[in-house]
Amino acid sequence: MRVSSFLRTAGLAGTLALGLLGPSNALAQVGHRPDKSPYEDFKIGQTLTIMGGWLAMQRDPAKVAPDASWLAALRYDIGVGGPASLFVRYTGSPSQRQVLVPTNPRPSRVLEAPSVTTHLLDGGLDIALTGKKTWRRLLPSVNGGVGIVSDFASADTGGYRFGTKFSFSYGFSMRYITRGGPQLRVDLTNFIWQYQYPDRYFVLASDTTAILSDTRNRSAWRGNWGLSAGVSIPIFR
Template identity: 30%
Template sequence: MVLLLAIVPSFRLAAQVGHDPSHSPYRDVRRGATLVLTFGHLGGSRGGPGVGISDGPTGGLRYEASFGALGAALGIAYGHTTRFVVDPTKDSVSRKSGPFDTDVVLADAALQLSLTGRKTWHGLAPYVGGALGVAVGGGSPPDPSGYNFGNKLTLAPQAGVRWYPARRVSVRADFRLVLWKLRYPLGYKQPSPVDGGRVLPLDASLDEWTSHPWITIGLGWTF
């Protein structure tokens, strides 16, 4: 009986499923807020007339806070993009000029869900999420049609992965598909006095949603 009692606990321990903590691929993520320096590239569609902003490098800062598997982030970034100018009074061959340099500021608030909870797997922590924000574009150069990018509401589903080479240090790769709506002037539907051509057909909408892949790499420090 004594021998049986000694064997049973050992058998139960051996039957438990799990990892030896010293050899587990999972590690706890340090609690605290994280400041992230980001660099990336913003691309995407310029819309039907081709006057939207796109194609440029970005740099910015993000502030992240985690609440278990769920996290929140605030971010701001500057983009050095380009745009084309369309003059509807010219013929269809010569009415588009550019590209011209133009600036854009992107600010957003995001929610993210860590797919590994508050742990990393082999130092990695993939996540998915979404962001709501604004894009503020520069007005240079002036557009003869009266078109202006202005201020746009942005929506952005996202996915990415963080790598933790040290307890406080993290490196992350992030992909977002930023969506905003362009609004064109009525002059785009007026016939050109030169050849009668129009920038937009008469039955076309003056509003158009465009999508913009935004890829960033970030270096973070957890306080």
């Protein structure tokens, strides 16, 4: 009887202790009082973002890709539930590129370097890494998307044409959320597309050199990193 009474008493005391300590244990797991927590609830709504930055074009095997240059972007985001949102983005980057004449010897192969603008239109999914909360007003996220890229130019003298093609993108974003006002945003994005070359790029010139000698380079995928920063304006609240 003593043992059973002791166990009943101990069980009652344990239950009471857990009831009393439950709230404090929950706070201990978070590590902060609710009014001092670095986490704040945040509803991912709709935003319109204007951005500027730099697009670091990676050199392609034939070296006819546009040079690295500044970029401007316009992005629209809409929350679709939980930490997820959909985005549509337009990016433009004015630059210049080389025009090659395949039949010329190597020293005189570059004909000119005209201006060109790379246009990118893509859309995809953005996932907030802190869920539906911000951490010290910061909201980090990862994203991926698909789209098209074009320079809207016809074939050049050497027969090369960039054309309009599919592109893929992935990246990381960081937003600083203000209370009721504009948000600050930084994006790091890798835009990936394919270069394809005409047959004449593989034909030997009079000096027995060609623009490209390895036919495996007839098409080449290249990633081009863009770093941009701007202001996001909440809309349709």
